[in-house]
Structure formats: C-alpha cells, structure tokens
Amino acid sequence: MSWDYAALLPGAIVLSSLLPGVFIFLVREESHTLRTVLNLVGAIAKLVLVGLMIYGVWLGQVFETRIAIAPGLTLVLNADALSVLFVTLSTVLWLVTTVYAIGYLEHSTNRSRFFGFFSLCVSATVGIALSGNLLTFVIFYEILTLATYPLVAHRGTPEATRGAKIYLAYTLSGGLLLLVGAVWLRTLTGPVDFVEGGMLGGLSPDLHGQLVAIFAVLLAGLGVKAALVPLHGWLPQSMVAPAPVSSLLHAVAVVKAGAFGIVRVVYDVYGVTLASQLGLLTVLGVLASFTIVYGSILAMTQDGLKKRLAYSTVSQVSYIALGTSLLGPVATVGGLVHLVHQGIMKITLFFCAGNYAETLGVANVSQMDGVGRRMPLTTLAFTVGALGMIGIPPIAGFVSKWYLGLGGVEAGQHWVLVILATSTLLNAGYFLPILYRAWFRPLPASWPKEHHFHTRFETMGALLWPPVITAVFCLLAGLLASAPFSPLEWARLIAEREYGL
Amino acid sequence: MTSMTRARRAARSAERNRDLSLLVAVLLALLGAALTVVYFMALQAGAAPRLADLAYERLPGTGVQNPVTAVLLNYRAYDTLMELAVLLAALLGIWSLGPAAPGFQRSGAVLAGMVSWVVPLLIVTGGYLLWVGGYAPGGAFQAGALLGAAGVIVRLAGDPRAGLPGEAAQRWLLVAGVLVFTLVGLGLMVFGAGFLTYPPKIAKWLILAIEMAATVAIGVALAAAYVGGRPPGPQARPTAEDEDALSATEPAAENTPAPSP
C-alpha cells in the first residue's frame, strides 16, 4: 500500500463528503451557518478533487486506493473512465442539490440529521462509482440503502414511514441477492476486480451454466435499485421524501447505482463478448425494453407530479440498461451518456416540482394551470427538462436517443427503433399536457397554499437557481456534445476502452 | 393451604404427563445403560496410570503430607481459589435478594444449654480438622463446614445473626479466603516464583495461612447463607424497595430450608 497522491485521491474523494457528514451530525440544530459552511466546503472540496482526477484519468494516470479488510478481502477504490463519469455527475449535482436543500429545508426540523445522512448518501454513491471490485461495490451499495432510509422517513408521517419501509424491503432484499451473487462469483474466480473488457473470459465453459445463474441473481439484485419492472415498486412509494431527496437520490444516486452496477457487471465483470455469448444481453434488452414502455404508460396515468416523474424515471433509467444490452460501441455510448443526461434532466424536473409544491402548494398535474405565468423561470427550466426527456433537439436527451437508435441499427437489432419511437410518443404524451397547462391555461383564482418569499424573483433564490443551472446544463450537454470533456466525448472514451478500440 | 393446592396442581399435571414421563424414563434408562457400557470400556482402557503416582511422587515438595490437601491447595490450588469465589458469589446473590427474614423464637433453656456446649466443641473440632488437614483427611472445607454448622445451630437457637458479627466485619471475613489466596498468589508472582507457585521451604506456612483464611470465609459464608439475606445492620435499614422486610411477619421457617421437626 503506497501512500502517494494517486493512491490517496479516490479515498479522499469519498472522505470529502463523509467527514463533513459526521461533523454535521454533531452540529446543533440552530447553528445554521456552521452547517451550511460544512456542507458547502465538502461539496466544493469534492468538486476540486474530482476535477484533478478527471484530468489525471484523461492523461491515463491510475488512481487506486486499496485497504485490506482481511486476507483476500480488499476494499478497492479505483478511478477508471467509467467511474469518473458517475463521480462527476454525483459531485456536480450534489453541490447544486445542497444549495437547493438548504433553501428547501430552511424552516424544518432535524436538519442536522438530514444533512448528515445526505452527506453519507453522497459518500456511498461516490464509493459505488469508484468501487474497483465487486466486494467494494456491494459494501457501498448497502450503505447507500441504509443512509437513504432515514431521508425517506425524514418527515416522520405515517406515509413517510410506510414508504420508507417499502423502500427498505425492496432494496435490502435486492442487496442480499447481490451479495449472494457476489459471493458465489467469488468462489468461482477469487476476488472479482472490475477490469475493462471483463475478467471472466478465461473461465472454462463448464462453468457457464453457473455464470448464467449468477448473472440472474446479480441482475435481480441490481434491478431493484435500477427499478427494472417488476422490481420498481419502491420508487413511486419513496416520493414521500422531501424534494431534495427525490431529486438527487431517487432521480440520480439510487437508481443510477443500480444501472451503473448493471453496466459494471456486463462490461467489467463478464465482458460484453462473453455476456453476449451466454445470451445474457438478450434477457437484459427485453427487460429494459419492457420497463421503458411499461414505465411510460404508468406515468401517463398519474396525477401526482412527483409520481409521474417517478414512473418516468423507471422508464428512462432503463435506457441505460438498453444501451448496455446492445453489442457494439455506439449503443454503449448511448447508454452511458444517458446516465449523465437523464440525471441532469430529471433533477431539473424534480427541483421544479419541489418549487411548485413549496411556493404554490401545487403537487398535482391537475393544479398546474397557469404556473408558467406565476413562475416563468422555474417553468422554463421544467420545459427544457421535459422536452429533453422527449428527445427534442438540441437538448441532451436527443443525443442519447440518437446514439441508442444508431447502436441498435449497428447491432442489427432494428426493434430498438420501435421501442424508442414508442417511448418518445409516450413521453410526449405525459409531458406535453403539463407544458400546455403550465403555459397556456389561465391562472386559477388562488393557489392551494401560496408562500411569499421576500425576494424580487418568483421564489426564494436558493430554490430558483439550481433548476435554472441544471436546465442550462441540459442545453449545453446537447449543444456542445462534441466538445472535449463533454459527457458524450467521455462516454466515447469509455466505449473505446471497453471494446479495446 | 398453599402447599395443598400446589400439591394438587402438581398431582394433576403429573397425571397429564404420565405418558411423557414414562417416555422420559425409558429414554433415560437407555442413556443410563449406554453410559454404563461406556464407563466399563473406559475403566478397562484406563489401565494407564492416571495422576495418582505422580501426585504421590511430588508430595514431598508440596509442604503438606496429605495428598488430597496437596491437590487442593498446591497442585490445583487455582481450582480451590475459584471455588471459594463460587461460594462467595452464591452468598452475594442471596444478599442481593433482600434482607434476612427475622422471627426466630428464642430457644428454651435445654436447647440453649446444649448450644453452649456444642458450638464451642464444633469450633474446636474445626480448628483441629484444619490443622490435621496437612497430614490426614481434613482441611479448610471440613473445618469451614463445621464452623458453618455452628452458625446454623446458633441461628436455630434463636440468634437472628447466627452468631456472626456486624455487616462490615462480616464482609471482611467473607472475602478473607479469596483475598488472602489471591494476594499470596500475586505476591509470589511479583517475587518471581509464579502465580500460586509456593517455594517448598515456606509452602507449609503459606498453605496454612490460606487455609485459615479460607476456613473462616467458608464458615461465615455457610452460616450467612443459612441466615438467608443481607445482615440487618445500620447500613441496611429497610427502604422503600425492601417491602418484604416490612411484610415478612410470618415465621421465617417457611422460607428457609429448616430441617423438618
């Protein structure tokens, strides 16, 4: 174990949110400033560290932190191109969400507890992203489950505790399956490190039957967090959580942890060639396609804005799995870039939903008539996110869908185009009515529960700017898709490395 | 009355469980038979010398001439130390349950007269057994048991304290056995001999000191256990939580295992 800069950086990135989190638990409830400072210092420090790492990885440097837990069991934090993609996403959005959350929770209780667990969640997400082997992944995956639980149950109402229980029942069962799969795999191969191109290629064909079974177990475990149908039941129930939790965790961190795990298992454990040989990709593709369509159909039936967004998440996250299930670098690029694009678009939508609820008391689609005129900037951000989800150019979502379709054609799987087309229609079906209501319907006589802030904007600054900023990200990600360090370019870099191009 | 209902209840439950108890009996008979066979096999195999020869061979260096005492206080002194702790633990457990029940009748003149003869005799015999333990069967336990018996007799004769001193002194007497034993052991360790490793020259005297302390401790512990509760003293005035001290007005003989008349 060498303690130079390259060996310390991944660990430091995890600690940069973990340590402030621990201190925040100890901060007195009234010490608003101290807590804010701790939060922001952690978030900014993490951003700086991640910036250093991006540059290093781009140059081909190896960052790896290893801690031996016990002989044969090592905690490995490793930065490859794929982990950088997810780390960057989580870190940037954490900073934005922290600002949002500080505004959102200004007058609520138990803020120290909230922000403490919030930081723990981010640490776990970053840990998942940086995991260098399956053991580390499982550890952080479970910590994420645990740290999210108090946030879902935060409000303490009966609905909140019920939602939190359902969330736990799903994710803990999933975690156990993942654990069983990981242990099983380890007895066959020894320590399961993530290696670009996969590490199981050399195994004897006699074991292929077991490998298929293990994949099924792992997929079931990861599918819970990735909200693959029929394992998605927890996601809509968790929407009882406060808006910052829904936006960062349920739109980005938790579901992405599942999707990211699927990507890792397919590319870096099995290897895409072996997975395709074993017929695993077909299974994944069918599951993902079904989830995409089913989630969208359910989203159309929801009146609650957050629930509609939740089902939309169910559907959209499976684009990543779909991209993974298609053999060929172009589809891979499409899936991976959607990891980022879906994240920034969906967080925008959730921020806006939180703003509507917090400022106007609007929680249902049917109450949204004329919100565009009352809250133009928020609704503008919402519009960008929604159009992006549908796949209107030049917003980020278009880029994902384009590459996914291209990848399907390249892989000879033309049915993917049908899925994408259906999904796009359905997306339009559940987003366009909202936009129509927001912009073109007349204002109601009064809002359900309006809240006036002392500001010249439509709502409090801390609530307003985060969605606006992420909406700008959505535009930039689409407009500057081929600029260096754009998500798309980075996804290309990953695909090249995975396919050994 | 309570004992009658209890007996009836027990009889009923015994009837109900007759089949079960028959089954248990059959199984245990099988177990007993199997154990007997195994025991026989073990006896046959046990032709190899056990520890007896070695124990006799090493006897001259132990400081005592009685082999059982040598085992108890030298070869396996550590067991004996712990066993004193067991006795103390039991007594402390008894004390933790509350104060002793008062209410013994003063004895009549005949009993009192007998007690005044028997108790000194017991104490003297105890002292003799203690001393003789070095050469012949006897030793701290036997002596302590006699002292304890003396206490029991005194208590039966009506002294609620069983002839024991006040609580503070009683506590010191109780711990004397283990304390002297352990301190001797530790002292030997500090001076380089090793825990409970007696140098042969002074072994006899060390053992005697330990035995004396142990005899007192055992005697006091047994008598105090018979008293059956924390000694009534200035430190242990009945408090709110010791309700039983106030309510226990019945003859205590029902609560303590007194010999049947």
Added chain:
Amino acid sequence: MLTAQFLYGGAGLVLFALGLWSFLVHEPLLRKIIALNITGAGVFHVLIAIAYRGDVAPPDPVPHALVLTGIVVAVSATALALMLGARLQDAEEEDRRR
C-alpha cells in the same frame, strides 16, 4: 478391583439417570433442586469410584479433590437456588394477596 469400581461407579450412573429423570418430570421447585443434587452426587460417585486403586495402593487423590471442590460448588448453587425459590414464593404470595 475392576468389579468394585464398576459397581460403585455404575451406581453413580444410575443415580445420575434417576436424578435427571426426576428433574425432567417433576414440577415442584424443591424436587427439581433435590433431583439436581442427586444427579451431581451420581457424578461424584463415578469420580470416587475411579480413584480406587485396589486394597494395597493408596487411592488417587486427584478425583477426591475434584469431588470436594464439586461439593462446595453444588452447595453454593443449591443455596442460591433455594433463596431464589423462596423469594419467588414470597412474590407470588404478595401477588395473591393483592
């Protein structure tokens, strides 16, 4: 020599089994405590039996010492069990009086 040892120790085993039976089938506390003491006495018998080494050789002192230790332990445990039982009876009577 073997016969004497076998008979005496065998009797101990019978006591062990009898005590065990009594402990398992009898409800009253006092009987259980006595049963346990009988069971223990059975084991002590076995230990004393194996100490016997014929009429000429002196007996093995080690099992004897073990029995002495065992007896003190048994006495202590019995005393505590009896007092706990008495305390329980008090509590039950108090409950009934209320």
Added chain:
Amino acid sequence: MTDPLVLCIALPLVGAMLVTALPRWSVRLGIVSALATAGAAVALTAAVWQQGTLHLILGGWDAQLAIALRADGLATALVLMANLVGLGISVYATGYFHDRLRVRSFWPLWLLLWAALNGLFLAGDLFNLYVMLELLGIAAAALGALTGNRDAVAANLRYLLVGLLGSISYLLGVALLYTAHGTLDLGLLAQRIAAAPELFAVNAAAMALMVAGLALKAALFPLHFWLPPAHANAPAPVSAALSALVVKAAFYLILRLWLDLFWPITGMAAAMLPALLGAVAVLWGSWRALRAERLKLLAAYSTVAQIGYLFLFLPLLTATPPGPARDDLLAALLLMAVTHGFAKAGFFLAAGLVQTNAGHDRIDDLGGTAQRLPATTFAIALSGSALIGLPPSGSFIGKWLLMQGAIATGQWWWVIVVTTGSLLASAYVFRVLSRAFGLEPTPLKFITDARAEVPALTLALISVAVLGLASGPLWTLLGLSAAGSGTGGGV
C-alpha cells in the same frame, strides 16, 4: 515479574473482594478494577500478538498434575472483546443503578462474573473449566435476578437450574475422559484422544455429554427456552453481559472442545446436527424477535438467532481441508462472535436507556425516540445493522465468508438460511427504527447523558466500523496471516 495471563483473572477477583468488603466505595473501586482488568486484557493481547500462544502452568508442577492457563489467538480475541465490552458495561452501570443497595449488589457479582469469563477463556484444564462455568452461571443468575421482580427471579431461577444441569452433564463427560485417559489437561488429552482411536465410544459419549451440557448453556435451539425471559428481565447492563458475553463463553467452550479435543472423532454427521439446530435457531429466533412486543425481548431472541449462525460453521470447517480456506472460515467464525458481542452489548445498553427514559420498552409505543434520544437511536441503528450483517459491520465480512465456504463446499443450503435470517433480522431491526422515526407528539426535548450514551455508542461503532473495515488483525492474532495472504490479497 507479572503475567497478563494471571492478571486478567486475578485483578477482577481482587476487585470483587474489595468492593465486597468496602461497599461504600463500590462504584469507585469497581471502575478502577474494570479499568485495570481491561488494561490487563490489552496487555495480554499485545503479548500474544508479539509472541504467539502463551502458556503457563500454575504452581510450577508437571503439566498434567497442575492447571494450565493458555492464551491462543481464539481465546485472546474473545478476552479482548469481553473486556472492552465489560469496560463499556461498567462505565454505563455507574450511571444506570441509582439505588444504593442495588449498586452494592451489582459490583461484586459483576466483577466475579468478569473474572469467571476471563478464567474460562484462558483455562487449559477440563475441571477448571467446570469451576469457571459454575462461577459464571451462579454470578450470572444472581445478577439477572437483581431487579428482584417476580418475572426476573423466576426466569433466572430457571436459568440457574438449567445451567447447573448443563454443568453436571459436562462434569460427567470430564469424569469419563479422566477415567479413560488419565489427564485433565486439554493439550495432553488431545494427544491421547488422537492416539486412542479404539476408545471411540468413550470419547464420543464424553463429547456428547459435554457438548449437550454446553449447548444448554449456549442456548442452542431447542435448548434456548430459558434465555429470552432471563435476558429480557435483567437490568440492562446485566442483559448486555449475559447476551453478549456469557452465552458466548459457552459457545467458545464447545468450539474449543470440538476443534482441539474431539477433532479426530468428529465427522460430517456429528457436525450436521448442531448446524441444523443452529439453522432452526436462526430462523426461529429471528421470527420470534420480529414478533416480540418489547425491545429487550427482541434483543434476547436475536441472541438465540445469532448463536445459531455460529453453529453453521461446524460442518463447513469439517468439510474444508486445512489451508487458507479453512483459516478464513475460522476467522470468520471468530469475527461473527466478536461482532455480535459488541453489537448486542451496544443494543442492550441503548435499549436500557430507552427503557429508563421512556419508562417502558414496548416497541409499539416508542414513537419519536429518534427525535428525543438521537444518540441512543443511532446506537440502536448501528448495532442493529451489525446484527443484520450489513456492511461495513464485522458480521458482514463474517457472513460473506460463511456463504463463500458454504458454496465452495457444496453446502449451498446454508446460504438460504443466512439470507432468510438476514431478511428477518432487518425486519425486526427496522421495525424498531421505523417506530423511532415516527412523528409523535413528544416534546422536542433532547436527552443526552454522556456517561450512559457514550458506552453504547462506542460499542456499536466498534461492531460496525472497526471490525468491518479492519478485520485483518484477527487473522494475525489467530496466527493465520501467512496462510491467508496466499489467497491473493484481493488482486
């Protein structure tokens, strides 16, 4: 010259005598003794770490004639665990007992119990182990009945009698072994048993008697019936000691006999029986914990389940040939036992705080605890996640290796037991936590009591963070480091 091996036993013993003799100073003397004892345990660990197994024959006689003390890695790890937990319990107890008489009863018995625990872990002699078992049993039952209420007295009377029965059965086994082999020393006896395969029947009968007696004390299903009421009705620090340490001591002894003494005569069939019972214990104990109405009863049933896990290792150890894989299993077994020790102690101490502050421990009425007792709730959550086996707790690593061993030896059915048990455990832990997070009309009054909360929290933290992220030293302590690193060190 002082020997930590002796001090670990002698110091608490002297402490117990002093607190008995000077009841006015029992708290001060008790804490000093606790610190000194824990210090001796740390010194012992350091010595074993540096020199390997320590061995001491008391009295300077031939090995077979006298009593040996022995500290190998297994014993030392448990001693260290027991003494750190014991220190935590002691600090907690200073704030827990307020009644003067109860304080005076607690300290001497507790220190005697502590001496018995250390003595049991370090003993190398079968009869000495019997004496230690009895001291442990008597002190434990007396402590358990300390509240003096009827349920506690009844439960602990039963516990005492059952424990006595177990010891007598054990003693008969010892008598048989002495008859056949003529020695009581564990090391010598192991050689003689291995050298006398013709005495299989005698050895097997002795083993059956001893293991059955100890299984009764270790509360292996279906012999667990005495445990839940006894542990649930004791005062909180005592419950912690009983559940975390005393039961563990009986299991340790089974393991010791199984691995050191009877290894030559145990086969797969012999190992399967306790493992099957252990599996039922895992499921039944967890199920009952889930249905329990009171927090401390929940914790007690959880102990039944957690002990069950330890027995699952026996057939795996039997089926695995000596080598790194078997070493891993052994270390995992130890890791689970140690983690449970810390976690369960932390859980009980925290449950005691809840009980004292809320006036009861009915789970359904514990709403809002998270708001009122944040540190205590956190301790329950941490130790609860160690009970479930969630990362990064030590039992996560333990379960990982357990499942790995099960799959590697083809005994995959244990994986089902472990996963089902974990699910049930998460159900019962989160049943408590979701109550605690509930929004109740309780005043937002924060209760902080450092002296009571810090021990619970520390013990819980050790079970989660320290044991789970740095369990390597256990391998070193067991003397397995060289073998273990052969598996590749994670590359």
